[in-house]
Amino acid sequence: MEVVYITIGVSIVVAVGFFIVFIKTVKSGQYDDTYTPAVRMLFDDELVLEKDEKQIKDSKTKTN
Amino acid sequence: MSKGNCYHCGIEFTTEIIPFDEKKFCCNGCKTVYEILNINNLNCYYDLESAPGTIPTEIKGKYNYLEEPEIISKLVEFDDGDTTVVTLYVPVIHCSSCIWVLENLNKLNEGVKTSIVNFPKKTVRITFKNVEVSLKEIVELITSIGYEPYISLEDADNNKRKVDKTLIYQIAVAAFAFGNVMLLSFPEYFEVEEFWLDKYKVLFRWIMFTMSVPVVFFSAKDYFISAYKGLSHKILNIDIPIALGVFVLFVRSTVEIVFDIGTGFFDSLTGLVFFLLLGKFFQQKTYSFLSFERDYKSYFPIAVTKLNKEKEENILVQDIQIGDRLLIRNEELIPVDGILINGEAMLDYSFVTGESLPVGKNSGDKVFAGGKQTSGAIEMEVLETVSQSYLTQLWSNDVFNKNEGKNIKNITDSISKYFTMAILIISTLAGVFWYLKDPMIAINVVTSILIIACPCALALSAPFALGNMLRIFGKKKFYLKNAEVIEKIAKIDTLVFDKTGTITSNDESKLEYQGAELSSDEKSNIKRLVRSSNHPLSRALYDFIEENTTEKSIVAFEEIVGKGIQGEVDGDFYKIGSASFVDAEKDNSFNTSIYISINNKVKGKFVFKNSYREDVEKVFSSLNKEYDLVILSGDNEGEKNYLKSILPENTKLIFNQKPENKLEYIKSLQKEGKKVMMIGDGLNDAGALAQSNVGISISENINVFSPACDAILDASLFQKLPQFFKLSKKTMSIIVASFIVSFLYNFVGMYFALTGNLIPVVAAILMPLSSITIVVFVTVLTNFFAKNS
Numbered sequence: 001m002e003v004v005y006i007t008i009g010v011s012i013v014v015a016v017g018f019f020i021v022f023i024k025t026v027k028s029g030q031y032d033d034t035y036t037p038a039v040r041m042l043f044d045d046e047l048v049l050e051k052d053e054k055q056i057k058d059s060k061t062k063t064n
Numbered sequence: 065m066s067k068g069n070c071y072h073c074g075i076e077f078t079t080e081i082i083p084f085d086e087k088k089f090c091c092n093g094c095k096t097v098y099e100i101l102n103i104n105n106l107n108c109y110y111d112l113e114s115a116p117g118t119i120p121t122e123i124k125g126k127y128n129y130l131e132e133p134e135i136i137s138k139l140v141e142f143d144d145g146d147t148t149v150v151t152l153y154v155p156v157i158h159c160s161s162c163i164w165v166l167e168n169l170n171k172l173n174e175g176v177k178t179s180i181v182n183f184p185k186k187t188v189r190i191t192f193k194n195v196e197v198s199l200k201e202i203v204e205l206i207t208s209i210g211y212e213p214y215i216s217l218e219d220a221d222n223n224k225r226k227v228d229k230t231l232i233y234q235i236a237v238a239a240f241a242f243g244n245v246m247l248l249s250f251p252e253y254f255e256v257e258e259f260w261l262d263k264y265k266v267l268f269r270w271i272m273f274t275m276s277v278p279v280v281f282f283s284a285k286d287y288f289i290s291a292y293k294g295l296s297h298k299i300l301n302i303d304i305p306i307a308l309g310v311f312v313l314f315v316r317s318t319v320e321i322v323f324d325i326g327t328g329f330f331d332s333l334t335g336l337v338f339f340l341l342l343g344k345f346f347q348q349k350t351y352s353f354l355s356f357e358r359d360y361k362s363y364f365p366i367a368v369t370k371l372n373k374e375k376e377e378n379i380l381v382q383d384i385q386i387g388d389r390l391l392i393r394n395e396e397l398i399p400v401d402g403i404l405i406n407g408e409a410m411l412d413y414s415f416v417t418g419e420s421l422p423v424g425k426n427s428g429d430k431v432f433a434g435g436k437q438t439s440g441a442i443e444m445e446v447l448e449t450v451s452q453s454y455l456t457q458l459w460s461n462d463v464f465n466k467n468e469g470k471n472i473k474n475i476t477d478s479i480s481k482y483f484t485m486a487i488l489i490i491s492t493l494a495g496v497f498w499y500l501k502d503p504m505i506a507i508n509v510v511t512s513i514l515i516i517a518c519p520c521a522l523a524l525s526a527p528f529a530l531g532n533m534l535r536i537f538g539k540k541k542f543y544l545k546n547a548e549v550i551e552k553i554a555k556i557d558t559l560v561f562d563k564t565g566t567i568t569s570n571d572e573s574k575l576e577y578q579g580a581e582l583s584s585d586e587k588s589n590i591k592r593l594v595r596s597s598n599h600p601l602s603r604a605l606y607d608f609i610e611e612n613t614t615e616k617s618i619v620a621f622e623e624i625v626g627k628g629i630q631g632e633v634d635g636d637f638y639k640i641g642s643a644s645f646v647d648a649e650k651d652n653s654f655n656t657s658i659y660i661s662i663n664n665k666v667k668g669k670f671v672f673k674n675s676y677r678e679d680v681e682k683v684f685s686s687l688n689k690e691y692d693l694v695i696l697s698g699d700n701e702g703e704k705n706y707l708k709s710i711l712p713e714n715t716k717l718i719f720n721q722k723p724e725n726k727l728e729y730i731k732s733l734q735k736e737g738k739k740v741m742m743i744g745d746g747l748n749d750a751g752a753l754a755q756s757n758v759g760i761s762i763s764e765n766i767n768v769f770s771p772a773c774d775a776i777l778d779a780s781l782f783q784k785l786p787q788f789f790k791l792s793k794k795t796m797s798i799i800v801a802s803f804i805v806s807f808l809y810n811f812v813g814m815y816f817a818l819t820g821n822l823i824p825v826v827a828a829i830l831m832p833l834s835s836i837t838i839v840v841f842v843t844v845l846t847n848f849f850a851k852n853s
Contacts, residue, residue: 004264004267005267008267008271012244012271015240015243015244019236019237019240022236023233023236026229026232026233026236027229032182033182033183033184033185034184035183035184036163036180036181036182036183036184039160039163039183040163040167040181042160043112043163043164043167
């Protein structure tokens with residue numbers, strides 16, 4: 001049953017990992033604007049319809 | 065009858081229709097925007113939403129000041145000599161098409177690298193190559209497609225406003241620890257005598273301890289600080305029992321695991337802190353697109369054009385000196401008091417007074433800061449600097465410098481005084497009792513009492529009730545600065561209203577014709593004449609006359625500045641203008657009137673009447689039952705009799721109030737012990753709004769202008785004010801009811817504590833259960849009352 005030490009260790013490492021990721025996302029401002037990205041996501045499709053290659057490229061670089 | 069709507073902005077056609085590219089437009093501005101977008105393959109704009117646009121404004125020369133390096137450096141966020149980043153506030157952003165077109169600026173101008181819209185904040189962040197394109201060009205570009213940014217002194221002053229995210233981190237830490245500690249302590253809840261469990265419980269306990277340390281010292285630190293501050297001000301606030309509870313939980317749990325007495329209360333501790341912080345977070349709803357802190361700086365331009373020996377020069381508003389000559393263009397704001405030197409001024413003081421009709425001034429007249437020029441360019445000489453001007457010196461009043469400290473007693477704090485006393489007395493008595501009986505248990509009992517009494521449910525009632533009501537109000541377009549305002553509204557006993565722009569409607573000044581009846585031919589002739597004039601009154605009259613214009617030619621048309629217009633149509637000689645101009649007898653009414661004479665015979669006059677908001681009578685008569693009502697107006701007494709006839713008898717009417725007078729009046733009411741609410745709109749109410757216990761600003765367009773206040777109400781909802789007040793009062797009753805429920809929980813818990821039977825599993829069940837039921841209780845009740853009102 002010494003494996004308990006490992007499983008607990010692993011589970012805590014995973015949990016702490018998620019915790020750090022969450023803090024990072026907050027810091028980077030991901031939750032500052034929860035509305036616009038949802039709308040923006042739909043625009044890229046509209047641009048494809050226009051069949052203008054330059055615009056497609058532009059929109060891709062922007063979403064990066 | 066509707067003639068259709070503009071393809072670009074969706075405004076219903078009233079006068080002329082401009083056909084272009086098989087689409088119809090209401091004005092050349094809209095057509096131009098369409099052309100720009102069309103040429104650049106941005107037609108998608110119109111596919112996303114129908115008629116998404118706004119009419120672009122005339123901007124010739126308005127943004128010249130953006131060429132000054134000093135001003136640019138104040139506005140931009142980042143500049144490395146090659147790339148510049150600037151965030152502009154664009155109030156008109158309102159739909160997905162707006163986002164789309166603003167994020168595709170790079171197709172309109174090669175110099176733009178990227179542009180990113182933040183919709184809730186209504187800002188656009190533009191990155192551009194400053195060698196290829198200047199800030200001024202960027203601003204002019206987005207203005208030309210109908211998205212005029214709002215650049216003000218305020219932007220220049222505090223460029224970077226950082227959002228405090230500490231609370232989110234605190235919640236994250238608490239949530240993380242809560243979840244993991246719960247899992248780790250789960251086996252011990254059942255006290256199973258099991259070999260392996262027994263072997264690992266030390267490890268489990270110390271992991272729990274490790275996770276609880278940051279919860280106590282980071283997540284819960286604000287409670288300790290607040291408790292300390294409360295004690296040093298001799299106020300027994302709700303944070304004292306909380307801090308005491310958290311502290312005792314932590315110490316007792318640590319002692320238990322160190323001496324292997326038990327498993328401790330780490331699960332309850334982390335859960336408690338998590339729930340408390342969640343309540344705090346829920347209460348912190350803010351409307352990021354609104355500002356409740358505006359002062360005159362956000363209304364005023366950053367720079368003005370100074371005339372220096374026939375040379376134009378842009379200077380910062382702060383740098384204006386007495387004696388300077390300024391050039392004020394069309395649609396620009398007059399930043400300081402001065403004397404009009406040149407040109408015809410038609411000043412729109414609606415930001416200041418709420419009065420929508422522009423005031424005419426001739427050269428030599430004194431002009432006051434805050435007026436917006438509406439007809440051509442004027443020159444003026446400065447009499448006072450910005451901070452010394454009639455309007456702006458209001459802000460030197462102490463009211464604007466007071467910090468609303470934590471000294472305001474809210475409902476939770478007022479009850480916590482007794483609560484804390486009771487807890488301390490009970491724990492002392494119980495401690496003495498058990499010490500005499502069984503000293504070993506005494507410590508156990510006292511700490512148990514402090515743990516169980518930790519007023520989690522009590523502390524959550526108000527944040528959730530107020531936070532939820534704040535959201536409900538927000539959905540109904542009544543935006544509060546913070547949750548405490550609801551509590552303040554519930555305590556109000558006197559209501560003070562501004563008149564113009566508050567109980568009257570801002571943009572629809574109603575015209576009324578008085579005098580000998582005009583034939584429809586005469587009316588259309590008048591309409592034909594006023595069409596030739598750009599005077600705002602002429603335009604208002606033009607819109608008012610329903611008859612079609614004739615296309616008959618005008619003979620001997622003349623516009624006499626400051627007086628009126630005259631001309632011959634159809635052989636008849638018309639004069640339209642002031643009373644003296646048409647030789648009419650001026651009556652004693654204070655209302656603005658346009659007199660008409662035909663062939664030198666006075667026919668009658670068109671009178672501008674303030675149109676009162678819908679249901680003003682109803683609102684006042686229903687408010688009259690519970691509140692003292694006052695009308696505090698900066699206007700003359702012109703409408704006193706009319707107001708008297710529609711408002712309840714005991715409404716006080718006070719006229720001719722200067723901004724400082726309004727502030728002083730509120731102060732004097734407060735000295736009488738009254739809790740005063742000020743309801744106003746213009747900058748001239750700013751002092752009164754700040755001085756009052758609750759200042760509500762009524763706004764036709766909530767996104768653009770409202771002085772510093774506690775709440776912003778959309779003007780169309782004026783008639784709902786009584787409901788909002790009632791709901792605020794109900795919220796307070798809900799909080800009191802939930803206090804009673806949480807006391808019941810405390811009694812149950814106290815039974816376990818006093819008998820010395822508080823085991824971790826009981827605390828772990830009781831604490832979340834009480835918190836969650838309280839939250840559900842207040843949320844359901846507030847929603848129920850909101851729906852039924």
